[in-house]
Amino acid sequence: xxxxxxxxxxxxxxxxxxxxxxxxxxxxxxxxxxxxxxxxxxxxxxxxxxxxxxxxxxxxxxxxxxxxxxxxxxxxxxxxxxxxxxxxxxxxxxxxxxxxxxxxxxxxxxxxxxxxxxxxxxxxxxxxxxxxxxxxxxxxxxxxxxxxxxxxxxxxxxxxxxxxxxxxxxxxxxxxxxxxxxxxxxxxxxxxxxxxxxxxxxxxxxxxxxxxxxxxxxxxxx
Amino acid sequence: xxxxxxxxxxxxxxxxxxxxxxxxxxxxxxxxxxxxxxxxxxxxxxxxxxxxxxxxxxxxxxxxxxxxxxxxxxxxxxxxxxxxxxxxxxxxxxxxxxxxxxxxxxxxxxxxxxxxxxxxxxxxxxxxxxxxxxxxxxxxxxxxxxxxxxxxxxxxxxxxxxxxxxxxxxxxxxxxxxxxxxxxxxxxxxxxxxxxxxxxxxxxxxxxxxxxxxxxxxxxxx
Numbered sequence: 001x002x003x004x005x006x007x008x009x010x011x012x013x014x015x016x017x018x019x020x021x022x023x024x025x026x027x028x029x030x031x032x033x034x035x036x037x038x039x040x041x042x043x044x045x046x047x048x049x050x051x052x053x054x055x056x057x058x059x060x061x062x063x064x065x066x067x068x069x070x071x072x073x074x075x076x077x078x079x080x081x082x083x084x085x086x087x088x089x090x091x092x093x094x095x096x097x098x099x100x101x102x103x104x105x106x107x108x109x110x111x112x113x114x115x116x117x118x119x120x121x122x123x124x125x126x127x128x129x130x131x132x133x134x135x136x137x138x139x140x141x142x143x144x145x146x147x148x149x150x151x152x153x154x155x156x157x158x159x160x161x162x163x164x165x166x167x168x169x170x171x172x173x174x175x176x177x178x179x180x181x182x183x184x185x186x187x188x189x190x191x192x193x194x195x196x197x198x199x200x201x202x203x204x205x206x207x208x209x210x211x212x213x214x215x216x217x218x219x220x221x222x
Numbered sequence: 223x224x225x226x227x228x229x230x231x232x233x234x235x236x237x238x239x240x241x242x243x244x245x246x247x248x249x250x251x252x253x254x255x256x257x258x259x260x261x262x263x264x265x266x267x268x269x270x271x272x273x274x275x276x277x278x279x280x281x282x283x284x285x286x287x288x289x290x291x292x293x294x295x296x297x298x299x300x301x302x303x304x305x306x307x308x309x310x311x312x313x314x315x316x317x318x319x320x321x322x323x324x325x326x327x328x329x330x331x332x333x334x335x336x337x338x339x340x341x342x343x344x345x346x347x348x349x350x351x352x353x354x355x356x357x358x359x360x361x362x363x364x365x366x367x368x369x370x371x372x373x374x375x376x377x378x379x380x381x382x383x384x385x386x387x388x389x390x391x392x393x394x395x396x397x398x399x400x401x402x403x404x405x406x407x408x409x410x411x412x413x414x415x416x417x418x419x420x421x422x423x424x425x426x427x428x429x430x431x432x433x434x435x436x437x438x439x440x441x442x443x444x
Contacts, residue, residue, distance in 0.1 A: 011233050018237045037410035041366070090384075144263070144394040147384050160400060162312075162369050162384065173367040174418065178382060178400065178407055185400060188259035196396065 033181045040163060040175035042071035047096060050075050051103060070177075071170050074159065075100055077179055081109045081153045086193045088114045088148040091125075091164040098126035105135055113137040114196050116146040126165075138200040146196075149177075150189055158186045255403045262385060262397035264293035269318060272297050273325060292399075293392050296381070297322055299401055303331045303375045308415045310336045310370040313347075313386040320348035327357055335359040336418050338368040348387075360422040368418075372411055380408045 045067040048059035059065065078085070078100045085104055092098070092115060105111050113130060117139035120127040131137050140146025150160035161177035163169050180186065267289040270281035281287065300307070300322045307326055314320070314337060327333050335352060339361035342349040353359050362368025372382035383399035385391050402408065 007229055011236050014233050015237045015240045019240060035404055035406035037407060037414075039410075039414050140396060144396065145390075147391065147395040147397050149384050150398065160383065160398065162371050162382075168367075169369065173369040174362060175369050176372065176382065176411070176414070180404075180407065182257055182402075182404065184257035185259060185402065188261075189398070192259075192261050192398070 034157070034179065035182065036073070036179040038070040038073055038177050038179070040070050040169065040177075041171050041173060042074075043067065043069045044171070045069045045072060047072050047075055050079060051099065071096075073179075074163075074177060077153065077157060077159055078151065079104065080157070083154050084110045084112075085151060085153055086112050086190070086197075087151045088146070088193055088196060089151070089165050090116045090145065090147050090149055091119045091166050091169075092130075093122075093124040093126055093166045094170060095126065095167075097165045098129055101130060101135065102133055105133060111135045112193075112197060114140065114146060114148075114193070114200055116140050118145075138197060138202065140196075141200050141205060146200075148196075150193075152186065152189055152193060155190055156186065157181055158189050160189065256379070256401065257404065258295070258401040260292040260295055260399050260401070262292050262391065262399075263393050263395060264296075265289065265291045266393065267291045267294060269294050269297055272301060273321065293318075296385075296399060299375065299379060299381055300373065301326065302379070305376050306332045306334075307373060307375055308334050308412070308419075309373045310368070310415055310418060311373070311387050312338045312367065312369050312371055313341045313388050313391075314352075315344075315346040315348055315388045316392060317348065317389075319387045320351055323352060323357065324355055327355060333357045334415075334419060336362065336368060336370075336415070336422055338362050340367075360419060360424065362418075363422050363427060368422075370418075372415075374408065374411055374415060377412055378408065379403055380411050382411065 044063055046059050046061050046063040046065045048061070049065075050072060052058060075096065078097065081104050085101070087101070092113075101111060101113075111130075113127070113135060115127055115137060119125060120137070120139055127137055148160075149162065149164055150158065152158055157179065158181075159177055159179050161175065163173075163175040163177050169175055266285055268281050268283050268285040268287050270283070271287075272294060274280060297318065300319065303326050307323070309323070314335075323333060323335075333352075335349070335357060337349055337359060341347060342359070342361055349359055370382075371384065371386055372380065374380055379401065380403075381399055381401050383397065385395075385397040385399050391397050
């Protein structure tokens with residue numbers, strides 16, 4: 001009778017220990033889902049070290065160095081891409097973000113960009129520079145705005161929010177972005193990007209008037 | 223020797239069963255975190271039943287009835303508020319969303335709105351209607367855009383994305399919203415709303431020129 005009690009207690013103790021161990025390991029594991037929120041305007045700081053991690057102290061500019069800001073966090077997430085980057089953004093005129101995309105492209109990361117056809121053509125847009133470097137860019141079809149501002153990194157990490165990829169959005173406006181690896185949130189964006197990518201394939205509209213910019217529609221809606 | 227083996231196997235089996243049971247119960251529990259993504263433009267459908275749930279078949283309009291769309295899902299989440307709704311939106315001209323906010327206000331839900339000062343004054347904006355009904359609205363300060371598009375329902379549910387609260391955004395543009403109860407994502411937005419709410423208190427700027435609309439700044443940046 002006594003030995004049955006000991007075995008019973010042993011079983012309970014071992015089960016509880018195992019459960020606690022599983023929970024502890026789950027907290028420790030490096031693959032824990034990332035969830036992060038960043039707000040803008042971002043503080044100003046030098047981001048040169050993100051582009052040249054081997055020589056972090058080489059920049060002599062007058063901006064603060066070694067400071068983590070909302071913008072440097074965003075750049076870090078973009079530059080973490082190792083295989084693919086699917087970008088869907090309304091306005092893209094930020095030169096640091098353009099430099100990040102070009103750096104990834106030169107490392108062999110597969111870049112796809114969907115953007116708004118009217119805003120791709122305005123002064124300061126970086127879309128032409130991306131195209132000239134060989135990056136595949138497609139424009140939203142029809143007279144409506146392609147108003148998304150999201151990017152999916154390595155089919156794993158989603159960055160989305162109110163922030164256009166412009167200097168004013170980063171340095172002046174009140175904006176937000178949300179960064180997550182939660183599959184329930186990332187997967188629908190991967191699927192939507194694929195849908196938009198196929199839908200905006202110019203080969204589908206070679207004989208259509210859909211691709212002609214409707215100037216009268218410019219700035220109709222934010 | 224044989225009994226030791228039996229006890230050992232029993233211990234392993236029981237531990238595994240407990241772990242599986244814990245995982246099963248975790249999936250079943252009603253408090254499972256909501257994560258949802260909606261894309262726009264939304265299909266057109268009647269949303270009258272969401273405002274009058276007691277008489278769902280009373281509407282005779284020509285729109286499709288009984289159809290769930292991205293917009294009806296958004297409305298459902300907004301109308302689920304029971305205690306508070308903190309809205310931070312750049313452009314607000316959608317009359318159905320205004321009606322939802324007024325319905326919540328009349329039920330006693332505490333509504334707070336932060337919006338962009340320039341867009342609050344344009345034709346079609348619903349901000350004046352909210353103010354006239356007694357809802358407290360504050361405008362972003364300075365000459366920069368208050369470009370957020372998020373709402374926190376009952377300090378629990380976050381709705382955020384690229385979508386302004388306008389008819390064009392809902393029915394024409396390519397847009398997204400993300401709905402989540404994940405505390406790591408919701409809490410920073412609650413904190414940021416509080417910061418913006420305090421920062422845009424007009425009592426702080428009674429003797430300042432900050433609140434004067436800068437017409438020249440209009441439509442500077444999307």
